[in-house]
Amino acid sequence: MNKAIPIVIVLAALGAGAWKYDVPAALRISRDTAEELVLYGNIDIRQVSLAFRVGGRIDDARVDEGDVIKRGDLLARLDNDIYDHSVRLGEANVAALKATHEKLVAGPRQTEIAQAQATHDASIADLENASLAYDRARRLRPQGTISEASLDEATAARAMAAARADMTKQALAFLEEGSRSEDIAAAAAQVKAAEAALLTARSSLADTELRAPNDGVILSRIKEPGAIVSPSDPVYVLSLSAPVWVRSYIGEVDLGRVHPGMKVKVASDTNPGKSYDGTIGFISPVAEFTPKSVETPELRTDLVYRLRVVIDAPGQDLRQGMPVTLRFPTMKADNK
Template identity: 60%
Template sequence: MRRRIAVILALVLIGAFIAWWFDLPARLGWRPADSDRITLYGNVDIRQVQLGFRVNGRVAEMNFDEGDSIKPGDLLARLDAKPYEDAVAAQSAQVANLRATLDKLVAGPRAAEIAQARAQLEERMADFENAKLAYDRAFKLRPGQTISEAALDNARANRDSAQARVASAQQALQLLEEGSRKEDIAAAKASLEGAEANLSAAQTSLADTELKAPAAGVILSRLREPGAIISTSDIIFVLSLDRPVWVRSYIPEPLLGRIHPGLEVNVTSDSAPDKPYRGKIGFISPVAEFTPKSVETPELRTDLVYRLRIIIDEPDQGLRQGMPVTVHVPEPKGP
């Protein structure tokens, strides 16, 4: 009997030592490792961007391979730009044509054109006077049968025609003196604005033949090669972003009051547990959710937790995307 009791006591002591050595209460339940410290578990967020062109075309250049590091603004790939350059040239010519038309309407007729119209009016008035005198003579001669009725009718027609030409010349001179109509100028402006919008769209399409890096990172996948015909839905590169580095973790409701946005924490990885990274809690979800399977806490697998995001202050290559990490929340400060 005494031997059995001794064995049981030995097993209890061994179990207590193992629990203390591996900090099992904190690992299994997010309970404080001691009276005031919280240990959480999570993963480095996977942040990737699928890059492609906004226009169709033939790939002319692919400047990076898988594993290459890139900086913001680096030219990753380029399409054959000749069709888009031609479109820009055509739209530029259209804009120039419509701008010249608008300038002409705004400026109105030249002084020489007005002078020419005035001289033409004077010429028409002189013709009318001659036609009128010829008609008056014919009218006086007709009673004496000196001229025929047909000659009188011809003289009358010449006078009326000359008078009509005078009225036409007067109207032409008046139109020149008044200048362009406001409606014509407004229509020309609208046409020019439409052409300028088309030119801007063509220039944007031309610029989109170059694929530039939106942020710093590492090329994960190169999915096309020069010569390939691509559309706007095709993916050219997959980019893994370097900055910022986020850690996704979860905390149960009983401990929610111990954290807040802006709280400084330490983050360690299994590969370098003695090299902590400093970070801040940047986001705490307002909605509860079930513990995800990626969090290794069997006892709380079906419990409700709150997701939080931790922003690492000075990350390096020691924190890789998807890596499991441990989050150490400091002890609360006393009052």
Template identity: 60%
Template sequence: MKRALAALLVLAIAAGAAWWLDLPTRLGFARTASGGLTLYGNVDIRQVQLGFRVSGRISAMTVDEGDAVAPGQVLARLDAQPYLDAVHAAEAQVANQAATLAKLEAGPRPAEIAQARAQLAERTADLANAALAFDRSRRLRPGGAVSQAVLDQNQSAKDMAAARVDSAREALRLLEQGTRAEDIAAARASLQAAQANLASARTSLADAQLHAPASGVVLSRVREPGAIVAPSDTVYVVSLAEPVWVRTYVAEPDLGRIHPGLAVEVTTDTAPERPYRGRIGFISPVAEFTPKTVETPELRTDLVYRLRVVVEQPDTALRQGMPVTVRVPQAGARDG
């Protein structure tokens, strides 16, 4: 009986060891005789939904579904007239503020200063006449030749003339001192605000054209000319051609055999004899459960680490979502 139990225990240990050694193969990770790894994954699906950053009416759409697009290519246009009008208004405001600033920086003209001096001389002469009239009335008042009312009127006229002289003198002093630094700073700030508004208007005008962010293929044409769109509306869906990423997974026992930058080969089922060169560009720092694309029912609790392989010089034969094989020769050997 003891011998039978011992035999069963040995068989269980052997079966467990065989199951563990075969785990990478059943997960889709195979070790080669040369010490490399064979991983299985898919080309990442990389799409972008394109829309305008401003609202308006679509005036033209230049590409259709299935068309290849180049970086910066114009895909659609909005009616730009409202944005042109905003640019013209902003340009006029900038010109107005620039003229105001130039006027303040230049200060008063020589003719304005000469006019102020002449006005001061005129006010000074008026004060002299008013003073003579007051002195004459003051001397005649004791004899009764001038009434008290006349004397009071001449006194008031003299005081008013003196006040006008002071006002003219201060006005001349202000002109001679020039514009206040605070007024110039305020005008300069107003000009900068107007320039910022102009830049914003020009940006909105440029945003009335929809450009392709990268090379790719149009998957969906969502809108048509004449449609009114908001900034959040999708106009095109484009599949990005580059860079091409392959998503694959590595089991925890083989995690130490790879590293970012490690050269790999990527092959497809269509042309396995023509491998693509690539490099491991990303290794997830967090383990995750085996994804359904590679798991089997009995291995749902096993953990793996996600990899991103960047394919060098891809072509149109590598299509998004396509299953591929990733071979890691001499895994663990870092490039010199």
């Protein structure tokens, strides 16, 4: 009986040693044949700082922190008097330049041409009278009937009449030719420049209204009515409803088990029974040390790869920074 006790003790020790060395092997087999990979991460939601593109005084702020808004909703408005006046001035300038351009394209009216023709005819008649007076003075001067001064006056009058006739002739030709093509092109360019300035004024007027670029929730209301803001001064901070993704990290040993496009089940600690469908959209090509905020001190020196899981149809219960669990089936690394 006393000899049997040591034998039992030795056998028990050998059995315990065998169990001790078999446990790591069993764990390795379980890891290699796992059909599900579990990771942990945090919800990441995009935020947008909303600001006016123009400066001015805030006249109205319509939403507050926590308000759920839709794309296109009016959030705030500036006092737009000065921008409205700029639009009116631009419209008047465009109208004036268009009228000038149309006038050049149409050319002179027939009544204007007829008037120029009549003026030219009158100048021709004056030239004929002046020529007759000159001829008469030239014949009478040798006889001494008129003085040399009278002949000089007749000569000058004929020259002046000839100049006026030539001037009216050129004026008539100018009207008959119509507007120059260069003048028409310059007027058309001025119209286009004025129209561009008008579009800028209208755009500035529209920018006095701050509208939501996407669906989301107002996180912060930074400015109040009466405040003077410059372009790009933040007025609200908007948390977008979509996209919503999870920022997580995976170790190098499991990197071969995932790939972009793989489907994932996402559940929060608040409601672990409810899961969302997600898709791996990005896996970082560069390794980094595990972030100190998500791992224990023993694992902070491990190299991991950051990945992003986009949630297909996020719900209202998912909030910025919320911890979540990722579960997705995957093949063994050796089979990929």
